[in-house]
Amino acid sequence: MGTEQAKDMAELAVAKAREAGASYAEARVQKTWGRQFALKNGEPQPSFFSEGYGVGIRVIAGGALGFAATNDMKGSTVADVAGRAVKLAKASSQVLLKPVELDAPRAIKKKWAAPETQKVEDADASWLRGVLMEVDGRIADGKAGVKLPGRLLFLSASLEEKLFVNSDGTNVEGRHPRVNFFGSLTALEGSETVQRFIQQGETGGLEVVKRIRLVEKIEEEAKTMGKVLREAGKPPTDVVDVVLSPELSGIAAHESVGHPQEADRVLGREGAQAGESYLKADSLGMKIGSDAANVSDDPTLEHSNGFTPVDDEGVESRKRRLIKDGVINEFLHNRMTARQLGVSGNGASRAVSFDREPIIRMSNTFVEPGDYSTEELIKEVKHGVFFKSFTEWNIDDKRLNQRYVALEANLIEKGEVRGLLKAPVLEITTPKLWGSVKARSKHMEFEAATCGKGDPSQGAPVWTGGPETLLSGIRLGAR
Amino acid sequence: MRETELQEVNEVAVKAAQSLGVDDAVAMTARGSSRMIRFANNSVTTINYLDETELTVYLAKDKKRTIASTSDMGAESVKKFVKDLFDTAKGLSPSEYVPLPTKATKHAPSPLGYDKRLEDAGEELPALAKRAISASTSAGAKRAAGVIDAGTVEYAILASNGTSGTDRRSSIELNIRSFAEKDASGHGLSCSSSLAGLDPEEAGTRAGHDAKRMEEASEPEAGKYSVLLSPTVASNLIEIVGSAASAFSVEAGLSYLTDKVGGKVASESFSLTDHGVVDGGLGGRVFDDEGVRTGSTAIVEKGTLKGYLHNLTTAKKWKTESTGNAGLVTPHPWNLEVSRGDSSYDEMVGEMKKGIVLTSNWYTRFKNYRTGEFSTVPRDGAYLVEDGKVVRPLKGMRAGDDLLRMLSSVRLMSSEREWIQWWEVDTPTLCPWVLVDGMTITRAYG
Numbered sequence: 001m002g003t004e005q006a007k008d009m010a011e012l013a014v015a016k017a018r019e020a021g022a023s024y025a026e027a028r029v030q031k032t033w034g035r036q037f038a039l040k041n042g043e044p045q046p047s048f049f050s051e052g053y054g055v056g057i058r059v060i061a062g063g064a065l066g067f068a069a070t071n072d073m074k075g076s077t078v079a080d081v082a083g084r085a086v087k088l089a090k091a092s093s094q095v096l097l098k099p100v101e102l103d104a105p106r107a108i109k110k111k112w113a114a115p116e117t118q119k120v121e122d123a124d125a126s127w128l129r130g131v132l133m134e135v136d137g138r139i140a141d142g143k144a145g146v147k148l149p150g151r152l153l154f155l156s157a158s159l160e161e162k163l164f165v166n167s168d169g170t171n172v173e174g175r176h177p178r179v180n181f182f183g184s185l186t187a188l189e190g191s192e193t194v195q196r197f198i199q200q201g202e203t204g205g206l207e208v209v210k211r212i213r214l215v216e217k218i219e220e221e222a223k224t225m226g227k228v229l230r231e232a233g234k235p236p237t238d239v240v241d242v243v244l245s246p247e248l249s250g251i252a253a254h255e256s257v258g259h260p261q262e263a264d265r266v267l268g269r270e271g272a273q274a275g276e277s278y279l280k281a282d283s284l285g286m287k288i289g290s291d292a293a294n295v296s297d298d299p300t301l302e303h304s305n306g307f308t309p310v311d312d313e314g315v316e317s318r319k320r321r322l323i324k325d326g327v328i329n330e331f332l333h334n335r336m337t338a339r340q341l342g343v344s345g346n347g348a349s350r351a352v353s354f355d356r357e358p359i360i361r362m363s364n365t366f367v368e369p370g371d372y373s374t375e376e377l378i379k380e381v382k383h384g385v386f387f388k389s390f391t392e393w394n395i396d397d398k399r400l401n402q403r404y405v406a407l408e409a410n411l412i413e414k415g416e417v418r419g420l421l422k423a424p425v426l427e428i429t430t431p432k433l434w435g436s437v438k439a440r441s442k443h444m445e446f447e448a449a450t451c452g453k454g455d456p457s458q459g460a461p462v463w464t465g466g467p468e469t470l471l472s473g474i475r476l477g478a479r
Numbered sequence: 480m481r482e483t484e485l486q487e488v489n490e491v492a493v494k495a496a497q498s499l500g501v502d503d504a505v506a507m508t509a510r511g512s513s514r515m516i517r518f519a520n521n522s523v524t525t526i527n528y529l530d531e532t533e534l535t536v537y538l539a540k541d542k543k544r545t546i547a548s549t550s551d552m553g554a555e556s557v558k559k560f561v562k563d564l565f566d567t568a569k570g571l572s573p574s575e576y577v578p579l580p581t582k583a584t585k586h587a588p589s590p591l592g593y594d595k596r597l598e599d600a601g602e603e604l605p606a607l608a609k610r611a612i613s614a615s616t617s618a619g620a621k622r623a624a625g626v627i628d629a630g631t632v633e634y635a636i637l638a639s640n641g642t643s644g645t646d647r648r649s650s651i652e653l654n655i656r657s658f659a660e661k662d663a664s665g666h667g668l669s670c671s672s673s674l675a676g677l678d679p680e681e682a683g684t685r686a687g688h689d690a691k692r693m694e695e696a697s698e699p700e701a702g703k704y705s706v707l708l709s710p711t712v713a714s715n716l717i718e719i720v721g722s723a724a725s726a727f728s729v730e731a732g733l734s735y736l737t738d739k740v741g742g743k744v745a746s747e748s749f750s751l752t753d754h755g756v757v758d759g760g761l762g763g764r765v766f767d768d769e770g771v772r773t774g775s776t777a778i779v780e781k782g783t784l785k786g787y788l789h790n791l792t793t794a795k796k797w798k799t800e801s802t803g804n805a806g807l808v809t810p811h812p813w814n815l816e817v818s819r820g821d822s823s824y825d826e827m828v829g830e831m832k833k834g835i836v837l838t839s840n841w842y843t844r845f846k847n848y849r850t851g852e853f854s855t856v857p858r859d860g861a862y863l864v865e866d867g868k869v870v871r872p873l874k875g876m877r878a879g880d881d882l883l884r885m886l887s888s889v890r891l892m893s894s895e896r897e898w899i900q901w902w903e904v905d906t907p908t909l910c911p912w913v914l915v916d917g918m919t920i921t922r923a924y925g
Contacts, residue, residue: 038808040730040731043574044572046537048545054550065523066525066526067525067528070529084528088526088527091526095522097522125571186732269517269624271658272624272654402923427922428925455517456515
């Protein structure tokens, strides 16, 4: 990023907004760079490269919040756009019942760069293609023991560089490389088919591919799909214990803990789109789970997909203990919701590009590890189902009624993992799920995911994860 | 930046590509300008102004194909961007390649779907939001959240085969969600390509009315029901039929319509057509990303799958012609139209013995796109119907089916249709109320 020009434009935007009457102004100059390659059934698809550079300007004027963005980085345009943000904010105050306020400013000056061993900019087309060809080579032509007539594989390398300044005196520069894989595999055995969507990714350079064992993981996934097609039997219909794998623990933590504890949902700001929350502003301290239910969100995990050392309001982030010993412990905040609820912001405000306003987002949301080994945890189960991976999932917009349909799942009998089960369904309320947590293993894993929220939509990179989590006394649903 | 300026950017890009000896080049520049107001708890939460221009370039050389986008429109920057892209493409291996048509096409912009008043709509938005909130409150809601998004987009395309053209669209959308006691909620939408077409009072009233009615909602018994899908709910599901009709989806194993061309995929009364540009439509263009003229493509006609949506590459593979639905990689629909039926809403409710009316939904997810098995989560107004009469409001349920069975079980459709586009429906869809028999309703344990 041309740092001097970026800095000039950011400072110009803040100055012009203040001149136009903003009581607060911030500008985020953001440059994005991306390289993507795809294989469809082994055939190379056109490669896709992207570059973006623009400024997002957020202001408070007349008590209302305005946001404007442009990718025309001429000084005259940036100044005009800053003025428009102020003008529109003032115009909107006719529908404003309560002025927008931010929590107390904590001006910081910081420059950060996520660690990378091999620069992400080295990801040229031949490197991307080479990795995907290796993946496809392991699973094409029945090599993984199953026919996969539908194989769509994407690999991307991306870089986000940001410069943030605000009228409180904060100045933050960040460099954020990522490598991400997405694949959809469709397996066929006779007339039966199963499908798996796989996302893997981390913050870092090209070393990510080896660090996450990408090639081996996809091969293992393909082999599992074949076994599911050939071997899976009918799931039990009586009451069972359920063991959630790290993948299932993670999606449950994300959907039914992370989302309802986003303070903007709690306060109604996302009501028309992503919805509100079953929790209210006074729900802190409420018992929602068993004493063994512990869920956190931590943006400081190095290499993580949701690594965010400083958020997009210039607030240094920290780990958030969302559910602690079964009790609602903390919400995710931006500076507005923190002020409204009388707490300090915890750095959860993120924007995915220069033309999106920062909103409250999860980073890496997970069930905390426990003190059982995986084997010890399985031994606890007399009659149960081990949910290892999932396909279909969804949840209502208050985050009370969720469903996870397994792809890979095993019966557990008398502490032993038995045969595969065909698509068992966990359809359960949030209090029942977290109230049923009996034990957690020490073994932690994370999955990459893209979290959807916002209007216009913002798909934010996150991790979901956790240990094996044991739920007791569950009746499974049905398709 | 107006259309002529956009085309100047394209000329720089295509000339630069030709000087490098490419086999094909397509440059498309788009400028979007939008204003959005969002509100919650009857109060504005933010107002946004976005003004962005983006150049997308496609190059093909020796069957190596690459696509790139940039926001830097300066002539020297564009030349460097094209040169860098060309150099990068050298590292690629040949991919599926079909040359651009040898004959150039000149595309004139369509007069449909553009309202000049939406170029600068911004300061009017708060007043429109206020009208929607007032209507919601008058209908019984305590509070409302919503968004009004107004904007225009201009396109210019230039290809190395001489094809060129410009086009432009405008749209304004209101999405309002109202809340009453006990977190009961209702949903209203209004979408139009013109400012005058927006009806904030109707959307606000609908949302407020449903919110009030939902205050005493309770859970239904799990089981099979006839389900009356509102245009909002039906569009969310039918949009996925549009995606499944993309030849790319079929090739990638992501379509339940695989191997079904010429076969029955829906009830006799159901037809689905895609339009590049259509009166009342909120999106689309007269040309696709390869410069091919868009038109109207029958996807399903009287229940029979007529064919897939194609770009030049997929069309060659399937031994047919492009339908003008490129996507340089993935063909996709522009504006979907579902055929109208001949029933009224009241007649359809009257025809249900044991049924559920759904007005809104979200979070549709698939177990398997190849089989079309999905579930979706109803929200806002939902009502139990017994023996042709609405008997009580419902909440806390999930609806599941597979798309082939669902559309083959369409019993009735309404004569009235609505254009739908909102947070859960990307592709503008003109859709009636749709009555489906035998959908599965489930409830959560606990």
